[in-house]
Amino acid sequence: MTDDLNRELERAVEQARSALSSVSTLDELEALETRVLGRKGELTGMLRRIGTLPPEQRGPFGQAANREKSALAEAVEARREELRNASLAGVRDFDPTTPGIRPARGHQHPVLAIRREIEEIFLSMGFLVLDGPEVETEHYNFEALNIPGHHPARDMQDTFWLETAPDVSFVMRTHTSPMQVRAMERFGVPIRAVVPGRVYRNETCDATHEATFHQVEGLVVDRGISVAHLKGVMGAFLGRLFGREVTVRLRPHYFPFVEPGFELDFQCVHCEGAGCSVCKRSGWIEMLGCGMVHPRVLEAGGADPEEFTGFAFGVGIDRLAMMRHVIEDIRHFHAGDLRFFEQF
């Protein structure tokens, strides 16, 4: 009895192995697998018949049959891998250099993109991000910033004036700096805030001049704020914005609403300071105006200049966008031409 069954097992295994070597497709392999190893397959059938053996033979036969079964299963898997590889090695049907399928792509305005980056950098440093009016009173735009009526600084900022009732005077803000005083009035001191927004200059547009552009104003007022802090914060900001260490210098400059006042230049990234056409041969690019908030401005904002000091800065971001993307004409920013925006 045992011998019969053993012989049958041997034969079945032998047949299966020879069939395995001759199958040539995955389908044939699958059929063979079902026939031999499946739930109703030959080997399974033989194992079911184990009950017909005398009890002492059942163990050895069962072990032998199971050993053969798993060996066969392994051989089937190996053959399957061979056949699959063979079938995949056939005709090429994919080109990885063909562009993929994407949803419709929108475009961020390059100036607003930088504006948002700057907002994020300062949010991460614990600054409020505030809004202010674009039509501003003469008081906030000039007087509160220590720029009285006949100050020559008013000439430098060609101002759009609005038609108003005779007793008031409104302008299109010429800078975001009025928000220094407004922010102190609204939130008190200490304060850390940036104010991104549009500003206006009454000048004829050409490739490098626009009647409206974007600035970001920054203000920190607290006890014990010094020039060292101004340098530290500007360094952290610019490092994040450019994604690497940049060499900067603070050069004295006069703005009525700061004292001391500075222009902050950074070393030209095109020529590493050697001098090129981008930096007009100077090795430096003017980046922003900044300084220690003038005591009169602190007073205008309701802060005691004896107790508090602070620094402020204002950075024009259209120029940054032009530098980043090497844009030749500032007028593209307001021309609504999709051929321009599709590149961003």
Place this chain on the structure above:
Amino acid sequence: MWISLSWLGDFVDLGSRTPEEIADDLTMKTALIEAVERRGAFGEEVVVGKVLERNRHPNADRLNLCVVDVGEGEPLQIVCGAPNVDAGQTVAVAKVGAVLPGDFKIKKSKIRGVASHGMICSESELRLGEDHDGIMVLEDGLEVGAPFERVRGVADVVLEIDNKSVTHRPDLWGHEGFARALATIYGLDFAAAPVDASLRAGGGPIDVRIEASELCGRYHALFATGAFGGRAPGWLRRRLSHCGLRPISLAVDLSNYVMLEIGQPTHPFDARTLRGGVIRIRRAGEGERIVTLDGEERSLPPDACVIADGERAVAVAGIVGGAESGIEADTTDLVLESAWFEPIAVRRTSTALGLRTDALARFEKHLDPDLSERAVRRFAALLREVAPDATVAPEFVAAGETRQAPRNVVLRPARCRAKLGVDLDAGDMTRILTALGFSVAEAGDELAVEVPPFRATRDVDDEDDLIEEVGRIHGYAAIEPSLPEVACGPVELEPVTTAWRAAGRALRERLGFAEVLSYPFVDDDVLARAGLADDGPAMELRNPLQATARRLRRSLVPYLLEFVDRNVKSVEDVRLFECGRVFRPSEDAASLPVEPLHLGAAWGERTTRPDGSGGVLRRLRGALEEVFDAVGRTFEARAVDESSRAAWMHPTRSATVSAGGEEVGRFGQVHPRIADRFGWRGEVALLELDLSAIVATPAHVRPYAPLARHPAATVDVSFVAPYDVSYRTVVEGLTSASKRLERVELVDEYAGEGLEAGARSLTLGLRFRVADRTLTDEEVTKELGRVRARIEELGGRVRG
């Protein structure tokens, strides 16, 4: 403004420091230097030559053919057009390869058929003067072939000052001021320009009357005789031209020299031309006119300060002299004016005349009034030095009393250290301030500082200004950066900025819109192209760039239309949006306008797509839903009625959007009249929302329902109904008709072929469910019956 290093050397010994080093230090510690340029340096290729022969050019009467010895090999043949060239002259020759100022390269050339191997130079070609009527003839005896720059020793380096960086520093409008700054930076001795101390204030041949003392605070008149129409010496002329001023005559050159040196403008009159023995400083008369030195006749603004003689105006105070009273070639009697004019008034007059001059640039900065007398004394000293034959009257006339009082300011070293964030002691501060001309005395913990008059007129008036002086000279580069220690607290964006970002992200990243910016000035031309008119009261500019762009926008629509038009004829599918302020005057005219942030979006297609996608209007409606989802608010849309329809809106295909019970925007297809005007072939739809108003409505929190245990039954139902039966009415109707109807979804909307006008077919996906068991087929059929009945009640016709 140009500053000459050799000139600075008169006041401070800069030793072996290079021009670049000096320029850097000035930039970092005083004023921005924009350029460093060599003047009067011509290299080895410009040499002393001797003209051996002068012959006629064979083909040109006016040209000479010269043979010039340049001290090497064969003499050179050079074509020269100057009438004064002659054999035997010693001249400056630019050989082939020389580069003259202005990047003018000398090459071998052929002039009217004859080869020329160089150029005989004029003063102007070498920027040594303005004389370009002929070549420069040098003194005999110079070594032929020697580099010209060496034998004449005229090489200099000039620094270009960025004028904007010294607008607040009246003391830096001359060489003396920069010399003082450099002496302070390098710790060197500083010597002021020498003056003639022997002159006395007194009388003179001409009486001076200040009749407008509010416009003129000081007036000095110096009298001298000499050959004032003649030439100033070469070194003086050279310094002027190196600094960008054209040498003219002895008197004018000396006057300019004093200005460039100590910063005080003066004006020379030819004494012959002054009538009536008097100089009156008065306001311009009604309709008074003057011909100025540039030959132009100008009418004087009524509040202008003029210098007049007994009969007429002879100069516009502080700005420009009159043509009739200027120095002529034969002038021998000089009246030199030096004065202090009120800075705001001269600036106003200059603006009214549209004329800016070097003198004005200085007067408007508010000079020290005492500088006026110093300039007279300096002029006299210089005149004696360069023209020994001239005589200066021992007395000058002095009128006016204006003086700058010294200012006393207390500097607390502790505050200085704290504000700069740098460790300096009182001694360091004293040293810096003293070198800059301040007087400093220690008073306990404080420094009592006296600001000299030349710094007190404008820029230094309190403690922080002194801190700036100390910080600047100490050097900001030497301050170690540090981050402030900050209190910890939550920070956020303004809610409307958050909404802008969220809406923008949805439009850009989910729907493919491009974000644009337009001008907030409404351009009448833009309106006219669209055939639109004003849409209500607007803020207006008093001084617009263009007369047609005077009003501030109340809506983003006009530029959206303009931008669509710029793109829609070449781009298949135009999607763009803008977020920006619009401006509405306040009720109260004394208050600033209201400036809500609007979002405007346009969706346009070049040609209408027959793809049954519902057109751009429904796609834009989808964009509207995305925007509200993104900002976390809900809205309702209603068909627009006649009264609230904007001019750009299609009469039937447009809507208002409301949130929190308020109207917050509108959207719709552009009126065919406008589309035709632009010649658009496809459809264009616009959306405009008031984001500021939207963020003020309650935030929408998505409701949650526990997950169902039992399956739902879903059935589609199609019906035809007039557009007047709104989708919203249908959904509300069906929901109230069947309690088991859990959700209604729009599967398809169709209008057009096969349906009457004004009708549409809707296919809705209905989902029925009860919470505690699975609905039976009979139950679903029953619910569906209720739904169909309600559709018929509402005026629909169920299909199939």
